[in-house]
Amino acid sequence: MSPTSISFNHHRNPLDDKKLNRLNMRPQSPEAWSGLALVCGTGGIGGAMATELQRTCPSLTVLTAGRGDHHTHDLQLDLESDNDLDRLSDELSSRNQPLRLVINCSGRLHGPTLHPEKRLKQVERRQLIEQFSINSIAPVLLAKAVEPLLRRDQPFHFASLSARVGSIGDNRSGGWYAYRAAKAAQNQLLRCLSIEWARRWPKATVTLLHPGTTDTELSKPFQSFVPAEQLFSPQRAAEQLVSVLLEQTPEQSGAFLAWDGQSIDW
Numbered sequence: 631m632s633p634t635s636i637s638f639n640h641h642r643n644p645l646d647d648k649k650l651n652r653l654n655m656r657p658q659s660p661e662a663w664s665g666l667a668l669v670c671g672t673g674g675i676g677g678a679m680a681t682e683l684q685r686t687c688p689s690l691t692v693l694t695a696g697r698g699d700h701h702t703h704d705l706q707l708d709l710e711s712d713n714d715l716d717r718l719s720d721e722l723s724s725r726n727q728p729l730r731l732v733i734n735c736s737g738r739l740h741g742p743t744l745h746p747e748k749r750l751k752q753v754e755r756r757q758l759i760e761q762f763s764i765n766s767i768a769p770v771l772l773a774k775a776v777e778p779l780l781r782r783d784q785p786f787h788f789a790s791l792s793a794r795v796g797s798i799g800d801n802r803s804g805g806w807y808a809y810r811a812a813k814a815a816q817n818q819l820l821r822c823l824s825i826e827w828a829r830r831w832p833k834a835t836v837t838l839l840h841p842g843t844t845d846t847e848l849s850k851p852f853q854s855f856v857p858a859e860q861l862f863s864p865q866r867a868a869e870q871l872v873s874v875l876l877e878q879t880p881e882q883s884g885a886f887l888a889w890d891g892q893s894i895d896w
């Protein structure tokens with residue numbers, strides 16, 4: 631799923647210890663993460679993320695949100711429905727706990743009528759709209775929906791799963807026009823968000839994450855090209871992503887990071 635050549639830049643800004651302490655921006659221990667966590671999209675990685683977050687941060691109340699069958703998640707949320715998004719902040723505030731983390735694990739690459747394009751001839755308006763709807767519009771409208779719950783004095787993380795193939799600088803193999811472009815658009819939308827929130831909510835951190843190629847429904851049709859040792863189980867992907875998230879501070883907000891914490895070229 632990933633292009634073969636990868637360019638890494640370590641994004642961390644080496645602030646000295648004194649400055650980090652003064653800014654109170656040190657990464658927090660998992661025990662310090664308390665309040666509500668919302669995992670949106672309960673597919674392969676989302677389901678594993680919810681389990682891993684609960685295991686690593688026992689003081690968090692982890693809620694899952696998704697569409698379809700009510701029994702598989704705590705909240706009914708179709709991220710492509712304005713009505714559902716409008717209801718979300720009321721549903722979360724009724725829990726009477728500070729919102730500590732929202733992680734968007736939804737996404738779409740293929741479907742019965744959605745086929746990642748190999749060439750220009752296959753690019754269609756309908757497929758572009760379908761990809762942008764979930765992979766770029768949904769995450770920023772999710773951020774808008776939860777914003778009423780943010781507080782200036784309260785740490786808050788907003789993370790969303792992107793994909794390395796959304797990197798424009800790293801695109802050396804082409805193809806997958808709509809998915810790549812939709813992930814690139816998500817990156818730009820959430821980068822804008824990180825800049826606005828840095829001014830308005832100084833304790834907020836926004837992070838875009840590439841999970842690595844992971845064995846889920848989304849990657850199934852493309853796994854034959856992936857060496858076995860490079861295909862993560864959802865559990866392993868979730869462990870890696872949670873440990874990257876725990877390292878992030880408001881000072882690093884707006885980063886696009888891979889599963890190993892390395893920065894990805896935009």
Ligand SMILES: NC(=O)c1ccc[n+]([C@@H]2O[C@H](COP(=O)([O-])OP(=O)(O)OC[C@H]3O[C@@H](n4cnc5c(N)ncnc54)[C@H](OP(=O)(O)O)[C@@H]3O)[C@@H](O)[C@H]2O)c1
Pocket residue numbers: 631670671672673674675676695696697698707708709710711735736737738739764791792793794840841842843844845846847848849
């Ligand atoms: N797996 C990989 O190798 C890989 C690599 C790079 C990036 N990613 C990214 O990681 C994220 C998670 O992917 P995954 O591998 O876990 O795929 P997955 O198992 O197919 O999960 C995707 C989830 O998104 C949900 N979703 C889709 N549209 C939704 C909507 N309108 N409202 C609410 N939920 C919706 C799906 O729910 P339904 O079942 O209801 O459709 C499904 O639960 C995606 O953003 C993907 O692009 C994955």
